[in-house]
Amino acid sequence: MVSTELYRLSACEIRDLLRSNTITVEEYAKSLLSRVSARDNTVKAWVYLSPEYVLEQARALDKTLKDNRGPLFGIAIGIKDIMNTKDMPTEYGSPIYKGNNPTFDSAAVGILRAAGALIFGKTTTTEFAAVQKGTKTANPHNPAHTPGGSSSGSAAAVADFQVTLSVGTQTAGSIVRPASFNGIYGMKPTWNSISPEGEKTFSIHNDTFGFFARTVKDLELFADIFSLQDDEMPRSVDLKESVFAVLNPTDILGEGSKAALGSAAQLLRDSGARVEMIDLPDIFAKIIDMHTEILAHDGRIAFYKEYRLAPEKLNSQLIEYVTNKHQLSRKNYVMYLEESSSLRPQMDRLLSGYTALIAPSTLDAAPQGLEYTGNPVCNSLWTALHVPVINIPGFQSSDMPVGVSLIAPRYHDRQLLKVCEKVGEVFTRNGGWTSKV
C-alpha cells in the first residue's frame, strides 16, 4: 500500500493512512522530502527546511502513544516565515532578523503543534509580509511567473505537493492572491477568529491568519483545529436551492479573471443554482483607498522598532510609513477606521441575502517575473471588511491557474466551507484547470 507518491495525498487521506497504521509518519515525511528534493531547485518555496529535523520529528511522532495522538497527528504543515517557531529560525523576510530564533511558537503554530502536526519548515514571505517585491519563490506551474505573495512559499509548496498543508497571513491580498496564482484553495477566515499573536504585525486592523490546502475537506480540518465556530450550526447546502451573487466583471480585470467569473456563473446555473450578476453598491468603492491609507498609518506604528534598530535594512516603502512621508493625518485615519467599521455590517447584510458571493480573486493569472507579486486590489475590500474568503481554484488562462473568491458574512466561516464543498467540486471538475505538476 505504501506509495512512493504519498506526497500527492490530501491531509485527510494521510490522516486515515496514519490512523490505520498503513504508513508511518516517517514514510510520509520521506515521501514529501523526496518531492522537495526533486523540485526545490525550481520552486524555491522554503526559507528554512532541515530534512534531518523533519525526520527526527517524524520518528518522535511515530513513538507517540495511540491515545496521545492529536487530530492533526503527523500531518506536515509549512509555516510562513512571518510566524514565530520555537525550533526553527524566523526571519520575517527581512535582513534585520537574519538568524533570529524566537524559541517559542506563535499562537497558531502552537495550536498546530499541540494538535500533533509535523511542523515541516518555514516558507518564503515578502519583507514583513508588507511589500509586493517578490521572493526567490517561483510559480510551480511555470517558474517564469510569480507565485504571488506575501504568502509566496506557503502557496507554492502546497501547489507543488512539497507539503500537504500550509499557513499564511493576509493584510491586503496575501492569501487569496497566491492561492489563485497557484491553483489551490486558500482561506482567509473572519478577521480575529484566530489569534495573530507571535506573527509579525503590519496592520493590526487587517492582518488575518489563514491557510492553504488542495481540498475543501482539508480546509475543514484546519477550521476544526482552530475552533472556527459560527453562531449557528452550518446547514447542508443544495446547489439547486442556492442563490449566488456573482460580481459583474469590471474593466480592471484581465481576460482570465473575466472568463473565470463567467464560467463560475454558468457552472452554477448548470448545477441548478440561481445566479444574480450584481455590482457592488458605490458605498463600498472607497474602502479600497481607505484600506491603503489605514495600512500606511498602521505600518507607521508596526515598523517603528525596525526603523529604530536598522533603517538601512528596511524597505523604502516601510520607511515612508514610519516617517509619515506623505503627511497623512490622524484625523483622516480615525475617520476611515469609523467608516470601515460602519461598512462591515452593511456588507454582512448584503451577503446574508445570498448563499455566497463570488468575486474575482486576482486581476488575472499570475503575471510573468518574480519581482512583483501582483496587485491585491481584488482582495483589499474583503480584508478590510473582515469577511471570510476562500479562493476556489479550477479555472485557467494561458496554461496558468485562475481562481475565484467565495465570500460570506463575518463569522459564517463554517457555513462558507459547507458552500465551498459543493461549489468547489463543480469548479474544479468543470472549470478547465488541471495541475500538471
Next chain:
Amino acid sequence: MVSTELYRLSACEIRDLLRSNTITVEEYAKSLLSRVSARDNTVKAWVYLSPEYVLEQARALDKTLKDNRGPLFGIAIGIKDIMNTKDMPTEYGSPIYKGNNPTFDSAAVGILRAAGALIFGKTTTTEFAAVQKGTKTANPHNPAHTPGGSSSGSAAAVADFQVTLSVGTQTAGSIVRPASFNGIYGMKPTWNSISPEGEKTFSIHNDTFGFFARTVKDLELFADIFSLQDDEMPRSVDLKESVFAVLNPTDILGEGSKAALGSAAQLLRDSGARVEMIDLPDIFAKIIDMHTEILAHDGRIAFYKEYRLAPEKLNSQLIEYVTNKHQLSRKNYVMYLEESSSLRPQMDRLLSGYTALIAPSTLDAAPQGLEYTGNPVCNSLWTALHVPVINIPGFQSSDMPVGVSLIAPRYHDRQLLKVCEKVGEVFTRNGGWTSKV
C-alpha cells in the same frame, strides 16, 4: 555630588547627571539596587531581577562611546512581565509559561533598549494581564493594600523608588488604576499609537501599551522615545485661558474619589481656569457593558492556544471565555464593535470642546487585601474609546493616594501632556497627598 539617594531622582534628572559625567550608570544602578534590597521583602514588585545582570548591563553602558549613547542612555526601566525580553524570562503571570525565554524583545522593549535604556527587570502582572486576582505585590504606601493591577509591579516599583520608569499595558483599567492606587503618573496613550507586538494579547481591540513615571517630564521622555506625534504641534497651556470638564461624581464612587474630583475642580478654578461640571451623555453609558462582552469574545480567541496546551493551568474566567460558557453570540459582538467604533468620534468631538476632561481614576483609594486588584469600571470607557488618559496623582483618602484621570481626544497625546504639565503641578502641590515611602 554622588548621593546615596540617586534612586529618588527622576529620569530627566538622572539623564542630566549621566550626560555631564557626574555619575556613572553603575553608580545609579547600585543606588536603585540598594533600594530594592531594602524594600523588596515588603513590596515584592519583581518577578525577575538579577542584580548581577543589572550591574553587567550598567558597566556595558558606561563603556558606550559618547556619540553612541541614546536618548534614554542608562535610564532604568521596569518591564511588565507580559512583554517579551530577549535576556530575561517572560512568564505572563501564568504557570504555563514558567521559565519561558523568548530570546527576543517585544516591539516596545526593543525601542527602549535601542534608545539606551537599562532594562532593569520584570515586574509582576496578574495572569496574562487579564484577571483581577492579585499578585504577590503590595502597595508601597501600605502593604496591607493592593497596588492594583494588572500592571501591579510596574506601578509599585516606580512609586517605591525601586526603579525610575516602568512600562505596562491596559485592557480595561490596568495602567490608570494602579497609577492611582500607588500615587504616581500613569499614561495610557491613544490605542495603537505604540506597537503591542511581542506582548501577550488579551483583547486585540483594547490592549494598550503605556508607562509609569513620577513626573510629567518623564512621561514626555517616553512620548519622545515612542515617537508619539499629534497631527498638530502641541500648544503651550495657560490655565487662565483653559476650560476643563469635570465629571460629576456618581453614586458608585467612594468618598476618596468624590473628594479628589471636588478638589481637582476647585484647584483648577483657583488657578483661574473655567470648570464645567458635566455628566456624560447617556449614549456612552452602555459602552462599559459592550467592552466587557468584547473582552470575552477577544479572550476566546486570545487564550485558545493556552487552553489547548494546558487548560488545568488556566484561570477559570479565561476558560469560560475560550469555551464561550455564557453562549455569547458573534452577532452581538460585531454589533458592539461597530457601536464602539461609532462612539469614538463622538467622544473625540465632546472632548475637543475642552482643554481636557477630568474623571475619576478609581472608585476610591486602593482597597485592603492583595487578592483583588480593584474594579476597573472607571477606566473601561476610556480604554474602549481609545482615547489617551493620564492618571494625575496628588489626592488622598485615609492616608492612601487617589488620582484623577486627564483625558483628551484620540491622537492628542502630546497636547494632553502639555495640559498635564500645568494641571499636575497644581494637583501634586496642593492636592494633599505626600508620599512617605
